[in-house]
Amino acid sequence: MTPAHAPSADGCWRNLRLAPGLFEADAPLADAAPACIVVQQARMVWLGPQDAMPAAYQGLAVHDGAGRLVTPGLVDCHTHLVYGGERAGEFAMRLAGASYEEIARAGGGIVSSVRATRAASEDELFAQALPRLQQLLDEGVCAIEIKSGYGLALAHERKQLRVARRLGQACGVTVRTSFLGAHALPPEYAGRSQDYIDRVCEEMLPALAAEGLVDAVDVFCERIAFSLAQTEQVFEAAHRLGLRVKLHAEQLSNMEGAALAARHRALSCDHIEHLSARGIEAMASAGTVAVLLPGAFYTLRDTQVPPIADLRAAGVPMAVATDHNPGTSPALSLLLMTNMACTLFRLTVPEALAGITRHAARALGLEHEHGLLAAGRPANFVLWPVQHAAELAYWFGQKPDCTIVRQGRVVRGVVQSGNDPGHEGMHPSNS
Ligand code: DI6
Ligand code: FE
Numbered sequence: 001m002t003p004a005h006a007p008s009a010d011g012c013w014r015n016l017r018l019a020p021g022l023f024e025a026d027a028p029l030a031d032a033a034p035a036c037i038v039v040q041q042a043r044m045v046w047l048g049p050q051d052a053m054p055a056a057y058q059g060l061a062v063h064d065g066a067g068r069l070v071t072p073g074l075v076d077c078h079t080h081l082v083y084g085g086e087r088a089g090e091f092a093m094r095l096a097g098a099s100y101e102e103i104a105r106a107g108g109g110i111v112s113s114v115r116a117t118r119a120a121s122e123d124e125l126f127a128q129a130l131p132r133l134q135q136l137l138d139e140g141v142c143a144i145e146i147k148s149g150y151g152l153a154l155a156h157e158r159k160q161l162r163v164a165r166r167l168g169q170a171c172g173v174t175v176r177t178s179f180l181g182a183h184a185l186p187p188e189y190a191g192r193s194q195d196y197i198d199r200v201c202e203e204m205l206p207a208l209a210a211e212g213l214v215d216a217v218d219v220f221c222e223r224i225a226f227s228l229a230q231t232e233q234v235f236e237a238a239h240r241l242g243l244r245v246k247l248h249a250e251q252l253s254n255m256e257g258a259a260l261a262a263r264h265r266a267l268s269c270d271h272i273e274h275l276s277a278r279g280i281e282a283m284a285s286a287g288t289v290a291v292l293l294p295g296a297f298y299t300l301r302d303t304q305v306p307p308i309a310d311l312r313a314a315g316v317p318m319a320v321a322t323d324h325n326p327g328t329s330p331a332l333s334l335l336l337m338t339n340m341a342c343t344l345f346r347l348t349v350p351e352a353l354a355g356i357t358r359h360a361a362r363a364l365g366l367e368h369e370h371g372l373l374a375a376g377r378p379a380n381f382v383l384w385p386v387q388h389a390a391e392l393a394y395w396f397g398q399k400p401d402c403t404i405v406r407q408g409r410v411v412r413g414v415v416q417s418g419n420d421p422g423h424e425g426m427h428p429s430n431s
Contacts, residue, residue: 003172006409009379011061011417013037013405014050019071019389021350022357023373027052037070039379042408046375064416065383071353071392072373073142073380073406075360076334078270078291078321080180082129082163083150085116087326100300100328101252104224110150110184113326117150117160125163132324133167135332138399140382142173142406143361143370145321147218149180154204157181161213172407176364178246179208182219182226182234197230201237209241216267216365220248221257228255235264244365250274251296262286268319268363273297273304280307284314289363291319292347292355294340295329308345318347319363320355335400338393349390379408383415 016035018025027048029035036050038057046054090103090112103109117125136144146164151157161177168175181200189196208214217238221231225248235245244267249257251271258269258279269275269283270291283290290311296302311318320341323329331337338352347355361371369377383403384392392400403413 003407003409003411006411008042009039009063009405009408009410010041011039011063012050012053012057013039013063013065013070015067016065016070016383017067018047018373019069019353021354022071022371023047024375025049026375034067035070037373037379037381039405039408042379044373044375044377044379044381047373061417066416068383068403069386069389070373071140071382071384071389072357072371073382073404074140074334074356075143075364075366075370076136076141076321076324076356077145077268077289077319077360077363078293078323079136079144079146080149080323080325081132081144081146082125082148082160082167083113083117083326084120084125084128085113085326086330087112090327101224104184107187109327111187113150114152114156114184114186118153118156122159122163125159126166129163129167130170132332133171133173136322136324136334137171137173137404137406138412139333139335140402140404141334142380142404143176143364143366144173145176145178145364147178147180147183148208149183149218149220152181152184152186154207157204158208158211158213161208165213172409172411174366174370174407176215176366177213178216178218179205179214180218180220181205182230184220184225193226193230197226197233201233205234205237206241209243214241214243216244216246218246218248221255221260222248222252223255224252228257228260231257232260232264235261239264246270246291246363250276250279254279258283258288262288267365270321270323271296272306273302275307275311277310280310280314280316283311283316287317289317289319289359291321291360291363292341292345293321293323293329294337294344295331296323296325297344298340299328299330305345308347312351317359317362318351318355319359320347320352321360321363335392336396339396342393349393352393353389379405381405383413
């Protein structure tokens with residue numbers, strides 16, 4: 001867990017194949033030419049054909065990539081990773097015929113996770129979330145979004161967001177927090193939805209933002225959650241604090257939430273199974289990312305596929321994320337989500353891979369640091385033992401034996417290192 005003890009990745013990483021579309025080289029790189037990435041002080045400083053590596057780097061330590069494929073560190077741009085308990089009972093209820101909305105209306109669903117989250121201490125929430133995060137990290141995730149939204153009261157939302165920050169520090173991974181106080185109506189506000197939203201805007205969000213716990217603001221805009229007008233009220237409160245917004249939009253019905261979010265320069269609109277032509281057009285002109293969440297689609301046995309062809313035609317960047325949460329997407333593999341995005345939504349492999357790197361980074365406002373192999377960026381990259389990039393989306397249910405460089409350290413896997421390629425081995429412990 002402590003990446004501080006993992007070996008430094010500084011040096012020349014040779015014998016690499018850079019994943020197409022996910023790098024910017026410093027010298028022209030022919031398809032089959034072996035590539036190298038130079039890392040100094042935990043940043044990538046040069047990438048390109050290894051024969052063209054500048055002489056200034058000749059004396060650095062060498063790490064042999066053994067011909068493996070390299071991608072940027074993966075980015076999971078939509079998760080609800082911090083919560084108490086689990087909801088396997090609801091899984092069984094759905095198998096017996098109950099719908100997600102019926103369970104929610106009967107006091108289960110999100111509200112049952114709220115009860116368990118409120119009952120847990122900060123340390124307990126941390127201990128429960130840590131192994132979940134570790135699963136995602138073991139597959140190459142180097143940046144992750146974590147939402148609040150299972151506390152629904154100031155002290156409990158604070159507890160969730162503090163745990164999210166602590167996880168980032170403990171694991172040496174970039175964590176972006178989203179305040180999702182407007183996720184569901186807490187039971188003590190039954191029948192007083194507007195009073196709750198006023199409290200979210202006037203008390204909870206300003207307090208948590210002042211504590212530095214909020215990187216962005218999200219809302220669940222849905223007929224079982226909050227209205228368009230309430231969503232806009234939360235967005236306006238976010239803007240007053242200088243925060244960017246995102247939206248759970250058109251998951252169960254078309255509320256025209258995406259068009260509203262785009263008008264508020266949203267970083268992303270997420271789920272969007274029922275997205276309208278108007279929503280697509282608004283997102284395209286605002287540069288808002290479409291975040292596809294096939295894990296929730298699959299779990300809910302949804303049949304309404306997001307309008308992929310229209311998003312593609314409009315040039316809306318598409319990201320893919322786990323939506324990890326205890327109700328609708330208890331998924332802990334971002335690679336499995338790429339498989340589902342291809343199989344269920346018909347994304348192409350390059351789209352799916354851009355969806356868990358470049359476009360996911362953009363959905364978090366991290367496009368200048370994450371999601372692309374390029375000089376000047378922090379050293380976050382993954383070496384995969386595969387022949388073709390398509391294998392990253394093709395296999396499912398396996399844990400690939402990858403080598404992970406995160407925040408400039410080799411946190412997983414074994415590489416041959418020395419002053420010459422193939423010299424003595426370096427055997428970092430798994431993170
Ligand atoms: N949409 C989702 O898929 C999750 N939240 C949301 O707004 C589900 C959250 C849950 O069921 O606990
Ligand atoms: Fe979600």
